[in-house]
Amino acid sequence: MKDEQLIKNLIKQGESDQLEFKESVRKEDIAKVLCAFLNAEGGTILIGVQDGGKVIGINDADKQESELKNYLFRSIIPEAPITISTEIIGNKTILLAKVWNGSKPPYVFNGAIYYRKKAQTVKATSSDISKLIVERQKTELHWERQPALGIGLEDLDELEIRKTLKDLAQYGRGKMFSETETEDFLTYYGLYQNGILTNAAVVLFAKEPTRYLPQCRVRLTVYKGSKSSDTFIYDKIFEGNLFRSIEEILQFFDVNIATKSRFSDKKWFREDMTFPKLALREGLMNAFIHRDFTSVSGTVTVAFYPDRLEITNTGELYGGYTPSSLAKNHLSVPRNPDIAHVCFLRQLIEKIGRGTIKMIEDCESKGYPKPVWQSNSGVTILTFKDVTVTSNTDDAVNDAVNDAVNDAVNDAVRRGIIDAVSDAVSDTISDAVKAIIANDKGVSITEIMNKTGKSNATVKRYLQILRTIQFIEFRGAAKTGKYYLTQKALAEIAKKK
Amino acid sequence: MGKKRLKIMVSSTVSGNEYILDQIAAILRQKFKYDVIMSKKGSVYVPIDCTEDKEKACLKAVEDCDMFLGIIFPRYGSGITHKEFLEAKRLNRPRLFMVHERIEFLRKLFHPYLFDGQNRRTDFEIKENSVLDSIKVVDMYYDVSNNWIHSFSNEGELLSFIEQQYKDHQRRIKELQNQKA
Numbered sequence: 059m060k061d062e063q064l065i066k067n068l069i070k071q072g073e074s075d076q077l078e079f080k081e082s083v084r085k086e087d088i089a090k091v092l093c094a095f096l097n098a099e100g101g102t103i104l105i106g107v108q109d110g111g112k113v114i115g116i117n118d119a120d121k122q123e124s125e126l127k128n129y130l131f132r133s134i135i136p137e138a139p140i141t142i143s144t145e146i147i148g149n150k151t152i153l154l155a156k157v158w159n160g161s162k163p164p165y166v167f168n169g170a171i172y173y174r175k176k177a178q179t180v181k182a183t184s185s186d187i188s189k190l191i192v193e194r195q196k197t198e199l200h201w202e203r204q205p206a207l208g209i210g211l212e213d214l215d216e217l218e219i220r221k222t223l224k225d226l227a228q229y230g231r232g233k234m235f236s237e238t239e240t241e242d243f244l245t246y247y248g249l250y251q252n253g254i255l256t257n258a259a260v261v262l263f264a265k266e267p268t269r270y271l272p273q274c275r276v277r278l279t280v281y282k283g284s285k286s287s288d289t290f291i292y293d294k295i296f297e298g299n300l301f302r303s304i305e306e307i308l309q310f311f312d313v314n315i316a317t318k319s320r321f322s323d324k325k326w327f328r329e330d331m332t333f334p335k336l337a338l339r340e341g342l343m344n345a346f347i348h349r350d351f352t353s354v355s356g357t358v359t360v361a362f363y364p365d366r367l368e369i370t371n372t373g374e375l376y377g378g379y380t381p382s383s384l385a386k387n388h389l390s391v392p393r394n395p396d397i398a399h400v401c402f403l404r405q406l407i408e409k410i411g412r413g414t415i416k417m418i419e420d421c422e423s424k425g426y427p428k429p430v431w432q433s434n435s436g437v438t439i440l441t442f443k444d445v446t447v448t449s450n451t452d453d454a455v456n457d458a459v460n461d462a463v464n465d466a467v468n469d470a471v472r473r474g475i476i477d478a479v480s481d482a483v484s485d486t487i488s489d490a491v492k493a494i495i496a497n498d499k500g501v502s503i504t505e506i507m508n509k510t511g512k513s514n515a516t517v518k519r520y521l522q523i524l525r526t527i528q529f530i531e532f533r534g535a536a537k538t539g540k541y542y543l544t545q546k547a548l549a550e551i552a553k554k555k
Numbered sequence: 556m557g558k559k560r561l562k563i564m565v566s567s568t569v570s571g572n573e574y575i576l577d578q579i580a581a582i583l584r585q586k587f588k589y590d591v592i593m594s595k596k597g598s599v600y601v602p603i604d605c606t607e608d609k610e611k612a613c614l615k616a617v618e619d620c621d622m623f624l625g626i627i628f629p630r631y632g633s634g635i636t637h638k639e640f641l642e643a644k645r646l647n648r649p650r651l652f653m654v655h656e657r658i659e660f661l662r663k664l665f666h667p668y669l670f671d672g673q674n675r676r677t678d679f680e681i682k683e684n685s686v687l688d689s690i691k692v693v694d695m696y697y698d699v700s701n702n703w704i705h706s707f708s709n710e711g712e713l714l715s716f717i718e719q720q721y722k723d724h725q726r727r728i729k730e731l732q733n734q735k736a
Contacts, residue, residue, distance in 0.1 A: 171585050184585075
């Protein structure tokens, strides 16, 4: 479903407790309504739409969008993640502003607390305010707001904090801070309270989060068969902070996910399709911000099977949502709002409440089946069918070869059997081994020359080193024979896998 | 006499998360119908003859209020808040203090260092660190400790205790009138 259709569907629903139409960009009115949404159940404002639902559009949308954004971040207290985007309906441009329900009520605009009652925005009554104070007290008990023990400012990843400050300056999604104001930044976003870092700060910014919170670990496994009880061919634990882990996992996706090919119905040609990158990124992101961190054994796992990819996080779907409601426009309140807020500042959450729809769209446009959510027995599993790792660039094997060759070469150098070699030479020697491994019928010098791009003399020199360390052997007649890996080489590589 | 709004001054040592003061002010204003003055940056009531002197303006604000709410977070800051507390005490304004639970802990921990055998304050001071900038927050606490005091451990509790304490607005007005009479 395209954005335009989504918005048309919204307009059809008419104004409600979570939806408001505004004809024009009257900043104060918009701030009042968003303040009310934050104090109630969250909601959406469509600007450039009349009360009855007629789309009239607004002029100069881009300028109005950036002015409105700046105004809202400054005037609604405390600061909350607010998505503002321009949307096209027919030939009209409108603005869409959306918020989750807030995690630090009561929200205040212009000195007053607003509340949403059906389709009306009103000043909160005495009993509304009492309710908000009770809610606020509950949020203080939340896992991510608890003090993290044994960690200080010096244990934080300065680079990731700097990146966040840079993103704040670039995208203007919140209050800006200079590089010398790290403490103020952390305090402002609730990650540093009276001189003590919170659990959320550890998840987001610790250099080594698993030292304090083992549940920050993420495991990525490539299984041989279709069950997690099957043997695996690759297994890695990521122990960095949220930003580092996500970055490393996305890199793994980029390098290892197989290109899917299909044959067109009518013409006999092959079409190579890239994997749904946006959907995978969003799915991974959701696993982090919606996961339940309370158990130390809790985790996020990324598992590749021969026919699918599964991203699993501890914690069932949160806030009353079901797998089927995720396919619609919805407001899934994040289980970890402080973590989600910083991810929002980093542009890792693009548009509130539309991530899952975008995921479905991305999969469909790349020719992949729709992702499937399951939520039970304390976990949420997101499955992408047909997303698999490619077998010919098997990272596990490559790493094992590199390690085995390096160790054997270093050992031979230490024992004075060969002269020391540079890293570049060692890499090329490894490439030669990979060329041999890929072909169990043996490989000729010419084939290794082609694979490594080196001259005949160079390849011969490297093959001599491999023979000295007993990694290869030559079988057959002098002119037609080929190089094979020795049993020793295979055993060394297997050990590293 | 119509329904005259009582003027309450909120004075706090908070730094960084100033939003909590805006929330407190909004609650006092909207739920309990007080007029609120805050010594927070940009929002203090500044009489015309005090525009050059922030401290003077803050102390004038204490003089003009009917009631005083002081909040001690574990951060001393510039010392203006301390002066406001002392002024409220000197003028005998009806006052309530909300104190972060860590302050009582600090008081007990540092008591032997803060006072000598004759119970005189020594010149003891801590080295500024991430959880506390000055031991003077404990002095502030001593200065108000015979007043109406409440401890809190987080922002949610702070809001909740303030709500409880100011719930009975009418009774509070009567108390004030009796006091003035």
